[in-house]
Amino acid sequence: MSSKLNKQGLLIDGRIRQKQFVVIEHGNLDAVHAIVVHQTDGGSAQNAFDSYKQGGNGAHFLIDKDGTIFQTASLRKRCYHVGRLIRSKCLAINRHTCNSEGMAKILAMSWTKQINALDAHERAKDYPMRYPINSDSVGVELVGKHIDDKTYETVTIAQNASLQWLVGELFSLFNLTSSDVYRHPEVSYKNPGEARTARWK
Numbered sequence: 242m243s244s245k246l247n248k249q250g251l252l253i254d255g256r257i258r259q260k261q262f263v264v265i266e267h268g269n270l271d272a273v274h275a276i277v278v279h280q281t282d283g284g285s286a287q288n289a290f291d292s293y294k295q296g297g298n299g300a301h302f303l304i305d306k307d308g309t310i311f312q313t314a315s316l317r318k319r320c321y322h323v324g325r326l327i328r329s330k331c332l333a334i335n336r337h338t339c340n341s342e343g344m345a346k347i348l349a350m351s352w353t354k355q356i357n358a359l360d361a362h363e364r365a366k367d368y369p370m371r372y373p374i375n376s377d378s379v380g381v382e383l384v385g386k387h388i389d390d391k392t393y394e395t396v397t398i399a400q401n402a403s404l405q406w407l408v409g410e411l412f413s414l415f416n417l418t419s420s421d422v423y424r425h426p427e428v429s430y431k432n433p434g435e436a437r438t439a440r441w442k
């Protein structure tokens with residue numbers, strides 16, 4: 242590992258350009274258990290920066306189409322990148338580990354009630370039994386627009402090369418493995434094409 246995390250939570254390395262937006266930081270990030278990979282649904286890094294200036298949602302890193310990596314928030318601070326409701330990990334990948342009685346009740350609810358109840362049910366678990374949430378994950382955004390409700394622009398070769406390097410640095414820093422990296426639509430209810438062509442191994 243070549244980069245160094247300073248006291249302010251900035252990863253100091255020649256490959257990372259610092260462009261911190263304190264308005265997208267929301268309280269302390271005390272533990273990092275996972276990385277969530279996103280696409281911005283914007284055409285340029287500047288689009289994302291313009292939105293970050295308004296505060297609210299954002300992520301820790303942004304990788305432009307040419308592979309330039311920007312750190313946009315401190316790794317010691319929480320960003321809102323996962324969304325309000327998380328999906329059920331046991332339902333998605335390990336159905337037999339779901340609590341069948343409680344889960345059966347939830348699955349009998351109408352959709353809106355169900356996704357809210359699932360979120361509460363999942364948040365009561367510790368990672369890795371549930372998907373990552375804002376308070377235990379780092380967000381990495383790749384510049385790229387959605388094309389339709391199932392598809393996003395293809396992640397560029399330069400973006401994937403930078404993502405792979407950055408994820409490797411974060412693995413060393415936080416003791417993670419590739420099983421701790423998720424595409425945003427796995428974790429919450431999003432366009433299923435977001436980050437589908439992202440590669441980190």
Ligand SMILES: [Zn+2]
Nearest residue numbers: 279280425435
């Ligand atoms: Zn996303």
